[in-house]
Amino acid sequence: MTIICLGPKGSGKTLLLKNLKQDENIDATSSTVPTVGTYFTTVLLDNMKEVTIREVGGAMTPIWKNYFKGVRKLIYVVDASNLCQISAAGVLFYEIMADPDLAAAKILLVLSKMDVSYRQMRNEALLMMQLSRLKREESHRDIKVVEASGMTGKGMDELRKWLADAL
Numbered sequence: 001m002t003i004i005c006l007g008p009k010g011s012g013k014t015l016l017l018k019n020l021k022q023d024e025n026i027d028a029t030s031s032t033v034p035t036v037g038t039y040f041t042t043v044l045l046d047n048m049k050e051v052t053i054r055e056v057g058g059a060m061t062p063i064w065k066n067y068f069k070g071v072r073k074l075i076y077v078v079d080a081s082n083l084c085q086i087s088a089a090g091v092l093f094y095e096i097m098a099d100p101d102l103a104a105a106k107i108l109l110v111l112s113k114m115d116v117s118y119r120q121m122r123n124e125a126l127l128m129m130q131l132s133r134l135k136r137e138e139s140h141r142d143i144k145v146v147e148a149s150g151m152t153g154k155g156m157d158e159l160r161k162w163l164a165d166a167l
């Protein structure tokens with residue numbers, strides 16, 4: 001079972017994964033180093049099953065594709081508090097959706113940093129990502145949206161549930 005976590009640099013992937021892992025050493029400074037290469041996290045779910053998630057650093061966008069083979073679930077993280085970054089994130093998201101290696105993958109779109117965002121920005125972000133159009137065009141596909149924060153732990157239960165689903 002391969003799960004990957006993608007998203008622009010600084011969108012909050014590492015902090016999110018640390019939260020999922022319930023890492024005791026999380027603090028605000030522990031994730032400021034951009035992930036170089038890829039980073040693996042193993043998460044123990046409530047049903048005592050373990051899943052391993054591979055974060056592919058945002059700086060590696062040109063070679064994301066190399067990690068798509070065999071991927072069953074994909075977590076795409078966008079920073080909901082940074083609308084400047086969203087359009088570019090949306091373009092990349094569309095590219096990912098079009099990749100034949102991911103045709104059967106379940107997709108989780110994470111709007112991160114909701115602690116410093118607010119509802120209107122969340123709606124704006126989804127509009128800018130053209131999510132409703134994407135859902136229409138990719139109606140066969142399972143796309144779920146979760147609002148999260150690596151600071152407050154918001155959304156972690158939903159994320160864990162999604163990870164445990166149909167393992």
Ligand SMILES: Nc1nc2c(ncn2[C@@H]2O[C@H](COP(=O)(O)OP(=O)(O)O)[C@@H](O)[C@H]2O)c(=O)[nH]1
Pocket residue numbers: 007008009010011012013014015016028029031032033034035058112113114115116148149150151152
């Ligand atoms: N306020 C806030 N800051 C966050 C959140 N998640 C990450 N950050 C900060 O954003 C920066 C980049 O986070 P990181 O997890 O390394 O991003 P990555 O490049 O996607 O792995 C760090 O300074 C984090 O402390 C969040 O949910 N809320």
Ligand SMILES: [Mg+2]
Pocket residue numbers: 013014015033034035055057
């Ligand atoms: Mg990272």
